[in-house]
Amino acid sequence: MLPVLIGIDGPDLNAGEEAAIRRFQPAGFVLFSRNVESVEQVRRLAARLRELSNHHPVIAVDQEGGRVVRTAALGLNLPSPSSLARNGDFSGVVELASVTALALRCLGVNMNFAPVLDICHDPGAANALPGRCWGNNAQDVISYAGVYSSNLRRGGIQSCGKHFPGMGRAQADPHFSLPVVDLDEWELFETDMLPFLALCPELPGIMSAHVMLPRIDAEFPATLSCRVIRGMLRERLGFRGVVFTDDLCMGAIAGQYAPDEAAFLSLKAGCDLPLVCHDPLPWLEPLAARLDKLDPYEREDSFKRVEALSDSLCFPLSEASLWIKCLHRAERLCLSAGEGGELPLPSSPVQQY
DSSP states (O other): OEEEEEEOSSSSOOHHHHHHHHHHOEEEEEEOGGGOSOHHHHHHHHHHHHHHOSSOOEEEEOOOBTTBOSOGGGTOOOOOHHHHHHTTOHHHHHHHHHHHHHHHHHHTOOEEOOOBOOOOSOTTOSSSOTTTOSOSSHHHHHHHHHHHHHHHHHTTOEEEEEEETOOTTOOSOTTTSOOBOOOOHHHHHHTTTHHHHHHTTTOSEEEEOOOBOTTTOSSSOGGGOHIIIIIIIIIISOOOSEEEEEETTSHHHHTTSOHHHHHHHHHHHTOSEEEEOSSOHHHHHHHHHHGGGSOHHHHHHHHHHHHHHHHHOOOOOSOTTHHHHHHHHHHHHHHHHOOOSSOOOOOOGGGTO
């Protein structure tokens, strides 16, 4: 099994993708709007990905609600985390998690890259986060995101907190360039890392942030930094789940590193599953060739974490007809949540994928 999650080009696998999956056996896949045309089509795609894999693969999606919903083509929209938190609507948070889990299980997805655990320090920042955060302080994020995450898992979908160690203070969008946050380790522990500290004992996955922290590591961004991943997340916070990277094809990383090099450096830093979500096929063989340079004991520990996650992943619901129930519940939830009351959100590719 190759320790990487890859994106798929379209709604169906092409011959090159099928051959690469058979040969390299990636640990999993990430679906985007480009992969979604109909309920039955997504179910077929997910089923084919499982058929080609010699293990139970991660089939993940970003389905946060609000501006990050990958099922809009299927008529399923969901309210934003910020709108539910602004209304103090814990029952809405539970319903958001529940209907999200049901919908994803109908589609054959088994992991959601949510909740966002970043603190919204600036609702007008062009850092791709406004509208996606659960609050402007650590306690609100912990409370609302904790309820969401636990109910998502109760519905059978594994959750993943993001983006460690917190990028709410960033002023740049990592889809375009590498943000810089000028805080030291203790300043982060006192503020932005608190949601991760509080929730990491229960989270099966955490996703790293593409952010530069020059007072912690002046050479590597957090995603590729041993000081951040091994030192802060593994040793200081004691996180024992699977560490994913954010997409290594984003401008923050791709501007300096080829995907295979970035994936290797992230694995060396302590991440378990790097993400290469756009045009991954040319980079799978070079990545596989680099794996022998990793510490074999650390590789074994990482494999055990990924294997444990794989064993916990759900299988799709047999009744695709439950999708209609999801649509009705999501529509009622959007009406009760009521969007609005926020500053205009800066545009970001995150809402277009």
